[in-house]
Structures are given as structure tokens and as C-alpha cells.
Amino acid sequence: MNSNLRNRTSLWLTSPEKFPTLVWSTSVLVVAIAAILAFLYQLGSTNLIDETEPLFAEAARQMTVTGDWITPYFNGEPRFDKPPLVYWLMAVGYLALGTNEWAARLPSALSAIALMAVTFVTLWRFVPPAKLTGRGALMPWGAATLAAVAIAFNPQTLVWGRTGVSDMLLCACMGSSLLAFFWGYASEGKTSTRAYLAFFALMGLAVLTKGPVGFVLPVFIVGAFLLYAGQLKAVLREMRPVRGMLLFLAIAVPWYVLVMATNGESYIESFFGYHNFERFTRVVNHHSAPWYFYFLVVLVGFAPWSVYLPAAIARLQVLPRRAWRNLPRSQQLGGFALFWFAGVFVFFTAAVTKLPSYVLPLIPAAAILVALLLAEETLGRPRLRRGWLSVSHWLSFGIWLVLAVAIATVPFWIGKDPVVDDIDEEIWKSGLTLVGSGVAVAIAMAIEGVVVSDRRRWMSGVHVVSFAVFLLVMVHPTFQLLDRLRQEPLRDLADTVNAERVPSEELIAIGFKKPSLAFYTQQPVTYLSRPSLGREYLRERVQNHPESPSTLAIVDKKRLRKLGLRDEQFDRLDTERRYRLVRIYHDRLDKFTHKDNDID
Template structure:
């Protein structure tokens, strides 16, 4: 405690150091989480290349209204993520950096906004707001809340994964979460300094305007869910604290609706005019309504699915979310209604987490990425808990329950389970036709042992700290250091390892195919559907799941092409044998990993398969 107190006194003597330290912390955190090696790993099949190629097609065709992939319309998502990728391609080139830069920058912006919001409103308790907002203790808590919360927002498995992936999930999360942060700023500071806003003014304060702008961008990223989730969160919170009518007036809903419509409606009108009912049925019907009410693409899961997703995706901080919620005593409605607005941030984040969790638990289609928007809310809750723990007096009488100790024990057990997962996880890797030796090579690599060692040291250190109650506060530091080391020495190297075995052979063959292609030659992939082949070859590819499907299509189209029509086939060697082709029937061009690239005439295949 003495060391920590001396450290704080030095910082408080020179307040500017806090901002310098914050800048360095945010810079290192965001670099490690989102920028380090961003373009060093190839696009990961199946989803990422669909987005990357659709954006590339916009730069080729000049059609910025209707997204296309491999010659077919792609109505899964609105255009904002494609637009941003296409712009990135113009700046850094058509590559992995360009495809992923919008996601990475979105995650960084969300982290920075989260830092400043916590620095302003990250009070661990309402008492700090009402009685001692400027005391050294409260200021220390605000700094700690900002540092811890922003680090947790960035350095968790889910945010890192989607912040490094060229899809729409991170952009959607950043827009929605940014809107939620901005709403709370507007809610807590109805009339910021320098703004002349009268009760009869048609305009709200600048934070509400930012809120509406970000909601519109969220809808342009992924559709109605971009306004539904923030809307449900805010409505539930406002009704609970009894301020719905009051806030509705000051937020100028009519102005917000007009601004929102001006930004969102033009593209939806343009795409419907260009594609008609097909777009309406596909986007609004299939990709929105059906995803909520039916299982889409076999993405079903049990009701407890998201408990497991949050437990693993937000490790090890997920263990502290329950006590972080309980300490708010959110059931004391009359108490919270009496508190000033700026003291509501913790309660607001409780609703943020709970509403999104419940919404997607009710939805029939379930995917791990759906919990991404609730993680900043969870980060704030845990940050408020730990900022209070790290600044509380070591007097043992202050703690009246054993919840923290029990959670600490669960923390140790959880880390030991991670040790077992690191050591035995490679043995659970099943058969992967795209990388036949993946499990064997993973077992032989040193990465599982490194991960197990990191979590073992963390478990032992936390068990030691639990022996003395006054040392419990340092559990946070152990968890953070262990997680950071795991990311640096295991997680990121593991992504390079998997890429070399699974994706690198495919993209090398795709680029080779682009170099050796002949005019009017058809490019076919049999046995796999890997969209990255389209992106890296930059040419249309026809996919067949099985050889019989390929042969059937070839016979049906026999009269449409000349007899010497060449076909470029990428598949596994066993698929070539299924076509009854002999070594002299085709030209072997190249082989990488599990794949081989051959050229064969159409009539040769038909002769072998009458």
C-alpha cells in the first residue's frame, strides 16, 4: 500500500504525467490489440473474404450501391463497411491491411472514447459524486477506472479477434457502443459549457447529435439491429430511473429522427430501386427477421450458449462481472432515482450488458460475435469494481462478505482449467481437410506449453495473494499481466501458426493461378468453398462441394463451350482421382499443402466420365 500511495503522490504532484501515462498506455494497448501484425495473416475463410472481395468489386465496377461477390449480389449487410474497405484499398492497397483497417480503427476509436467517458464518469459509487467528487481519492479512482476500463475493452479475446478481422461486426459494435457512450455524455451534461441551448431550441446538445449520427452509421453497417439494441438499452434505463419524458424533450427526438433519416434512407432507397423486391426479401426478411425468429445457416445453440461465450471471450474478467453487478445494488430503484445523473454510469452499463445479453439469448440464431457489443459495458462494470478495490483502505473490517474471496478461488480454478485447455486442446483438434497435419503440428509446437506456463504462474500467484486479505487488490495486476503475456507469446503467434498451415497454401495457389490463367479459362474449386480464392486470384471461381456435382454441371453445359475448352481445377488429389483422370490427362501446375492446381480440357473429363 505504501508503494502505491507514493506512486500516486508523485503523479498528483505533476498532474500532466497522468495524461502522458494515459497516452502511452492507450497507444501500447491499441497497438498490441489491433495493429501489431494486422496484415501478416491472410484472410480467414469463410466470412472475411466475402467482405473483402465485395469491397474490391466496388473499386473495380464503380457500383457503390449494390455489393457483389463472385458475380452475385451480396445483400447480407448494408454498405458502410464495404465503403470503408474500398477507401482503405485506395490508400494502402488491395491487401489484408486494407480489408481490416476499418475494423482496427473502429476498435481503437471505441477504446479511446471509453477511456474519456470513464475518466469523466467512472465513479465507483454515487457517494463519490455527491460528497467528494474532487477529493484525491475520487480522482485516483477516476484515473484507475479509465485505465482499467479502456484496457479491458481492447485486451479481451473477442474484441481483439473481431478488431483484427475484415467483417462488419467490429464496425457495428464501435458505432453502437460509441452511440451509447455519447448518449450518456448528453444525458449527464444536458448543456455543455459553451453551448447556448434553450428549452425551446430545436437542437439538442452536441453529444445527442453525435448519438444520432453514430446510430445512423450503425444501421448503415448492419441494419435495424444498429438502432434496436441501443434503443432498448436506453429505454430500459430511462424508465428505471424515471427520466424518459425529461430526456425525450432535451434530446429533441424529432431532430434526431430527421438527422437519422437523412443519413440512412438514401442508400436503402437507391438499393431497392436498383434491385427491387429481391433485396427486401433477402436483407429485411432473411438476414434480419428470420435470424431472430428462426435458425439460419445451422447457427443454433442452447439457451446457455452466451454464458459460455462471455465466460471464455471475456476471460478472466468475466468471473468478476457478477459481483461487479451486485455491488451496484441495482434493485434499489428509489435510491438510484435520487442520485444525480453523472452518478448513473455504473447502473447504465448494467442495463447495457443485461439488455443485449437477453436480446441475443432470446434470438433463435446464435453466433459468438453477437455478444461483442456488450463487452464495453462489462469492461466498465469490472473497471469500477477494481478501481474501488485498488484504492480502498486495507482495513479488514471494511469487507462484510466473502464474495470477492469466492470469486478469487474461482479465478484460480479457471486459470488451472486454461492450463489444461492449453495442454490438451491440440489433441481435440479434429480432422481438417484444409490442413491435414494441423493437430499433429499443433501438438509438436511449443505454443501450448508456453500458454500453460503463463496461466500456471498466474494461478499460483493469485492463490498466494488470497492467503492475505489485504493483498487481494493485486489479483487484478496478476490477471492483467498473465492475459497480456498470453496474447503476446501465445495467441498472436498461434494465429501465424494456423495461417501458415491453413490459409497460406491456398492464397499462394490463388495468386499462382492468376499468373498462369488463359483467356476464357474457367476456374473451378472442388471439395471446398473458400471465398479467399476469389479475393487472391481476383477472378470468378465456381465452387463445387463434391465431384459428382461438378461432373453433372459439366455434362449439362457440354454444348455451350468449344471442345478444347480448358478448365483450371484447384482441389485435393483425391478429388482428381474421383474424376477418373490419369496423370497424362491433365497438366499439373502447382501443389501447396492439401491442394493441387491442374489444367485439363473439358472433353477429356467427359470422356473419362461418360
């Protein structure tokens, strides 16, 4: 029996092409496990994260309450920041699963998983085997699996794929659109019609997700690639752009027509003027950064795979241009991924307003580039000299060591937190710093062992398993800890508000603006930045709303004193960390103990 098992194992290692079912089932299983760990595991177990996530979640909830699926609203005001597709998907989730964190985040999680699947199938379809028999026959499966896992196992997509905002949906729509284009391009007329139509349709969904950038970026990337490949005229004829643009317009335009007809100039100025044109041409909301900002974002956001990008780009050998143009279209996936990566990077580097999430759409291209490199090292004959890969491997070793030091010293450099006064002590007491730094050191040692022992074919597997372990041991517990410290107090206060509130009683928040209060209380919240504004607002409530006997207020402990209330003027209903929930009685507000010109 043991002899038979050894023979079968030897046959599998030398001739894996004879076991196709085992090959594809193993690849699919690895990708599925990565998707579950990254995007579905404990997805709804933490509260919504202020400041941005509750804005999306509450706007979607309002659609289910008001029945207005055209104009998004938050806290009684139109929210023109983003188009409606992500709101629609969240709202459908609420109707199907209930109004909760799981439903709010599910569109992002499913978007990330869909992008993994499309990338997996694309590489499996278009990466040729290194040789027809032996380990080289696994090249398509190896590259496809690595690319899909690299999309999941990096900080950028891990964060945005678990957050209920529009960024991951845009990345999936745009990424799937570009991959659909490559399917049409590489098929050379065989099945290209449907693929090109999918390119235009998915581009329309991208515009419904985040506006004109969903059209501008794919067209920019595809146009630059076709010019370099010398295929612009031929491919334009194949794509039948008039038909494709009609499909694109049919998907993207109707909602914009309806929302502009409903809201007029205010929508046009807010969305197209402020949230698109001005963000590209000037600094908005103080989000400025130096020209090299996105080099750092990609290095950290795509870690640990980012250190392989220079080698992956060098491997393509896109120069001289003539030799690269002579490649069959189906073998130009790496070059297309390079133009995709560079197009997103250059476009947002040119934009004046800069945010880390802006370059999320280049992550799939980066994953394809790195997967082609590492799969070739593992299963084929590397084109690059060994020095390139050696440097990359040692850099990955260094990244994990630096991460180990950073985690171990978090309590010493994290600084003050506006919500949690003693956050450094809380983190230290959790023990996560010791566990996380220990795991990071162990991963670094494993990488060093593979390099020193010259078993570099194992490197891809080491990276995949290491990141999975780090997710389970460090990342997910950290999400839980930060939620308990920063978001759970507000959620508890919102629950108390729902239990204590009486009819006609308003809720105000003084000294902070946390949108999650509006979502969890499911009522409008008046946000006032200073205690002096709170005093003024309360006076107006007393004068203009005599039917209301009291007001609920959530105030941090310092600003509660500055509000100038006497003990008999309010009752303290709940206390959570720095926050105080109080009921202020209108008939007792004859005066405040602080003067109106007090400094807040």
C-alpha cells in the same frame, strides 16, 4: 540523489494529484500499448480467414473495380447480407493502402481502438474521485484505463477487432452511440445538445453497418434505462427527438432507398426478410443453441474479466429503486452500463438464431462494470463485502488453470481438421502447447500469490500485464501457426493460378467453397460441391465455349481421383497439402473413367 528520488517517489505515491501530467500520460500510454498489441500488431501478417472474412473483403474490392458503391457483389452475385458501411471503409483502405489484408482489417481495428478511446474519456469524465487527495484522486484515471484495456484484452474483441467483417464496426458505432447518450444525459442540459445529436448520428451509422438492429437495440436500452430511472419524459424533452430522428434518417435511409430502387424485391426479401426477421424468429444456417448459450459465450468471450461480473453487478445496488433514482445523473454510469449489458444479452437470447458474435456489443458495458469494481478495490474503499471479490479472484485463478490444461491437451482433443490432416501433430511440433500452458500456469500462480499475500490492490495490474504477455507469447504465434497450416496453402495456389492462367481460362473449385480464392485470384470462381457436378460442368464448357482450350481446377486429393480423369487429360500445376491445382484440357475430354452415377 537517491534520497531525492525516494522523496519524489513517496510524494507520488501519497499525493499523485500533484502530478497530473504524469498521471494522464501514464494512463494514455497503457491504453495505447494495449490497443497496439491487441489490434495493430501483426494485423496484416496473416491471410484472410475462410469462410466469412473474404466475402467482405472481395465485395469491397469489387466496389473499387466496378465503381458500383450501391450494390455489393461477391463472385458476380449481389451480396445482400450486410449494409455498405464496412465495404465502403474497406474500399477506401484499398485505394489508400492497396488491396491487402491490412486494408481489409483496418476498419475493424480502428473501430475497436475508437471504442476504447470513447470509453476511456467517458469514465475519466464521469467517475468521481474516491477522495480529493491521495490514491483516491486517481479513481477516474484508474477506472478509465481499466475499462479501455478490458475492452481490448478479451477473446471476443481481440478476434473481431482483427477480422475484416462488420461486427466490430457495429459494436463501435452502437457503443459510441450509447456513450454519447450518457454524455447528454449526465450533462443535464449543459452540453447535452451535441451529445444527443451524436447519439442519433452514430445510431444511423450502426444501421448502415448491420441494419435495423443498430436502431432497435440502442432505443430499447435507452428506453428501459430511462423508465427505471424515472427520467423518460424529462429526457425526451431534452433530446429533441424530432431533430435527432431527422439526422438519423438523413444518414441511414438514402442508401437503402438507392439499393431498393436498384434491386427491388430481391433485396427486400433477402436483407429484411431472411437476414433480419428470419434470423430473429427461426433457426438460420443451423445456428441454433440452448437458452443458456450466451452465459457460456460471455464467460469465455470476456475472460478473464467475466468472473468479476456478478460482483460488479452486486456492487451497483440498484435496489431499492428510489435510492438509486436519487443519485445525480452523472453518477449513474454503472446503472446505465448494467441496462446496456442486460439489454443486449436479453435481446439476443430471445432471438432464435444464435452466434457468439451477436453479443459483442455488450462487451463495452461489461468492461465498464468490471472497471468500476476493480478501480474501487485498487484506489478507493470497496462497497462490497470482501467475500465477493475473494470469490472472483479465485475464479480468475481457476480460469487460467483450466486454460493451461486445455492448451496442454489440445493435440489430444482437437480432432480431425477438414483442411489439415495432421493438425494435431503440427500443433505439438510447434511447441506452443508447452509454452502456452506454462505461461497460463505462471499467471495463475501470480494471481494466487497476490490473493494469499493480501496485496489485492495489485490484482488489476496483474491481469493487464498477464494478458499482454499471453498475447505476445501464445495468441499471436497461434494466429501465425494456424494461418500457415490452413490459409497459406490456398494463398499459394491462388498465386500459382495468377501466374499460370491463360486468357478465357476459367477457375473451378471442386469439393470445397473457400471464398479467399476469389479475393486472391481477383477473378470469379465456380464452386462445385461434388465431382459429378465437376464432370457435368466440364462437359458444358467443352460444348458451349469452344474458344477456351482448358480449365483450371483446384480439387482436394480424394475428389481428384473421383473426378475420373485419365493422366493424359490434365497436368498437375501445384500441390499444397490436401489441395491439387490441375489444368484440364478440353480437347482430350472424350470421356471420363468414372460413370455419371458414381457416388462422390
